[in-house]
Amino acid sequence: MSRLILLLCLGVCVSWPAIAQEVPPKQEFRGAWIATVINLDWPLNPVEPTDVKKRRMEILLDGLQAAGVNAVLFQIRSEADAKYVSETEPWSVWLTGSQGTPPDPFFDPLAFAIEAAHKRGMELHAWLNPFRVQRAVGSSPTSPDHISNRRPEWTFTIGGIQVLDPGIPAARDYVVDVVAEVANNYDVDGIHFDDYFYPYPPNQITNQDDDTFAEYNRGITNRGVWRRENIDLFVEAVQDTLLAINHDINYGISQFGNWKNGVPTGIVGLDAYSVIYGDAVTWLNEQTIDYLAPQLYWAFGGGQDYGKLAPWWASVAIDRHPYHGLGAYRTIYSRDEIPRQIRLNRGNDDIQGQILIRALTVAGNSLSLRDS
Numbered sequence: 001m002s003r004l005i006l007l008l009c010l011g012v013c014v015s016w017p018a019i020a021q022e023v024p025p026k027q028e029f030r031g032a033w034i035a036t037v038i039n040l041d042w043p044l045n046p047v048e049p050t051d052v053k054k055r056r057m058e059i060l061l062d063g064l065q066a067a068g069v070n071a072v073l074f075q076i077r078s079e080a081d082a083k084y085v086s087e088t089e090p091w092s093v094w095l096t097g098s099q100g101t102p103p104d105p106f107f108d109p110l111a112f113a114i115e116a117a118h119k120r121g122m123e124l125h126a127w128l129n130p131f132r133v134q135r136a137v138g139s140s141p142t143s144p145d146h147i148s149n150r151r152p153e154w155t156f157t158i159g160g161i162q163v164l165d166p167g168i169p170a171a172r173d174y175v176v177d178v179v180a181e182v183a184n185n186y187d188v189d190g191i192h193f194d195d196y197f198y199p200y201p202p203n204q205i206t207n208q209d210d211d212t213f214a215e216y217n218r219g220i221t222n223r224g225v226w227r228r229e230n231i232d233l234f235v236e237a238v239q240d241t242l243l244a245i246n247h248d249i250n251y252g253i254s255q256f257g258n259w260k261n262g263v264p265t266g267i268v269g270l271d272a273y274s275v276i277y278g279d280a281v282t283w284l285n286e287q288t289i290d291y292l293a294p295q296l297y298w299a300f301g302g303g304q305d306y307g308k309l310a311p312w313w314a315s316v317a318i319d320r321h322p323y324h325g326l327g328a329y330r331t332i333y334s335r336d337e338i339p340r341q342i343r344l345n346r347g348n349d350d351i352q353g354q355i356l357i358r359a360l361t362v363a364g365n366s367l368s369l370r371d372s
Contacts, residue, residue, distance in 0.1 A: 028346070029291075029323045029353025031071040032064050032362050033127065033254075034113075036094050037078035037135070041359045046097040050105045054112060061116050063363025067370040071123040073192050073355060074113050077178065080133045080147045080164070084110035084126075084186065088178055090143040100143025110186055118187075125190030125250065126182050130175050130234070132196045133162040147174070159203040166197060166230040166277075167212035176237050183245045190250035191242060195295070197231045198277045201270065227277035236288045252291035254325055254355070255280040257298065257309055264312040268303040284320050292317055293355050297327030299337050306341055314350035321352040328356040328369055339372040 035041045042060060043053045064072060076083045081092035081099060085108050090100035095109065103109070110126065117124040133148050137160050142148055148155060148162060154171040155162050164171040179191055198205050205227075213223055220226040235253070242249050256272040259281060272278040283289045294313045298304035314322050326341055327333070338356070345351040356362050362369060 029071055029321065029355070030069050031073055031125075031293075031323060031353065031355035032067075032069045032359045033325075033355060033357040034060065034072055034074045034359040035357070036075040036083060036092070037129075039094055043095065046094055050103050050107050053103075053109070054107065057109075057113060058116055060359055060363050061113075061120055061122070063365075063370075064359060065120045065122065067362050067365075069122065069356075069362065071125060071189070071355075072113070072117050072359065073125045073127045073190075074110070074117075075127040075129070076110050076182070077128040078132070079129070079135055084108060084182065086178075086181060088181055089147070090145050093140050099141065099146065110182075110188075114187055123189035125192040125252070126186065126188045127192040127194065128175075128179065128182070129196050130193050131164040131166055131171075131198075133164055136160050137162050156205075156208040158199055158205060158208060161199055161203045163196070163199055165209055165212050166234060167209050167216050167227070169216065172230070172234045172237065175234065176241050179238055180241050180245065183242055183249055188249060190252060190290075191238070192251075192293075193238075193253045195253065195255045195272065195276060195278050198227060198275075200276060204275060224274065224277065228273070228279045228282075231277055232279065232282055232286075232288070235283050236286070239288045250290045252293055252321075252323070253278075253280065253283065253289055254293040254295055257294045257296040257313075257325070258304060264308050266303070266305065266308060281316055284317050287320060289320065291321040291323055291352070293323045293325045295325040295327075296341075297325065297330060297357070299333060300340065307344070310341070310344055310351065311348060314348055317350070322350070323353045323355050324351060326354050326356050328361045328366065329358050333367070335367050336372070338367075338369055 039046060042057055080089055082089045083092050083095050091102050093099040096103055114124045133155050137157055154164055154168050156165055166172060217226055239251055242251050255278050258267055258269055258271045260271050260273045261268055280292055284292060296306055296309050298306055300307045310324055324345055326338055328338055342354060345354050
């Protein structure tokens with residue numbers, strides 16, 4: 001009997017070095033965006049009963065947990081509206097089917113999602129669209145207390161899209177106050193913005209801010225420089241506000257993945273710097289954000305080569321965390337594209353993780369992503 005035990009022990013000892021040589025994955029942020037605008041991920045139908053909405057959220061989070069996701073970025077503000085209890089903005093049409101109408105039976109989606117995420121060991125970052133007021137003017141009635149009705153002079157409209165004018169200091173302050181309301185009232189782990197600053201083509205701004213520039217130019221003569229500085233001032237103001245409320249709230253922005261044409265060499269196409277006036281490199285250099293999630297929804301190769309952009313963003317994110325945004329929704333990808341991108345990320349010590357869009361794609365195991 002003692003000889004058998006000795007042999008078993010030897011067997012364990014012999015096999016142990018092979019196990020010990022395996023290198024565990026580095027600590028990483030494994031996020032997923034839960035998009036609520038036009039009911040992309042949740043809720044699937046704004047008029048479905050409250051108990052169905054709750055159950056759908058739980059099922060979605062269960063699927064994300066099974067995929068290894070440890071942080072969700074939940075869109076709580078899509079068109080100057082709210083999927084949380086707000087004294088500033090009306091309930092979202094994408095939540096109840098009618099802007100300004102609360103859920104019935106009542107529940108607080110953000111509070112519910114925070115509790116459900118934390119139970120599953122996930123962080124929850126509140127995702128807000130900063131300046132969009134209406135994605136399609138006239139598509140549905142707005143409530144009297146919507147900012148489009150209370151402060152129309154703070155907005156401009158291009159091609160049916162209405163946005164708050166980032167050049168107006170009071171408009172920027174308004175969005176900062178919205179963030180403060182969330183940070184003060186909810187146990188969020190993060191505040192997260194997408195990059196709807198100045199609007200994307202085909203609704204790119206031209207002269208719609210002539211009056212604003214004339215009044216608030218701060219002595220700056222180059223309008224592109226001025227627009228970028230408007231966004232920089234906003235980003236910094238949000239950071240100052242969050243630090244005053246709670247140092248533990250992480251603050252991040254998801255920026256379009258092409259900073260400038262030709263940077264790095266070979267990258268071409270629409271760029272954030274000159275089109276939507278978002279200068280993420282400045283935010284990283286000035287450390288006015290905690291993390292950046294560049295939207296790298298492209299494959300390896302081509303004019304927006306993931307193999308070039310991913311390490312470049314990591315190289316400029318000095319003392320900040322880059323969490324690369326991956327386009328899991330892009331069914332045009334080959335089955336191994338996202339796994340290859342994640343392997344590149346994990347092999348680069350300067351890349352701290354990734355965020356996948358969209359949550360339903362991940363939880364639903366599209367292209368066998370979760371299996372991979």
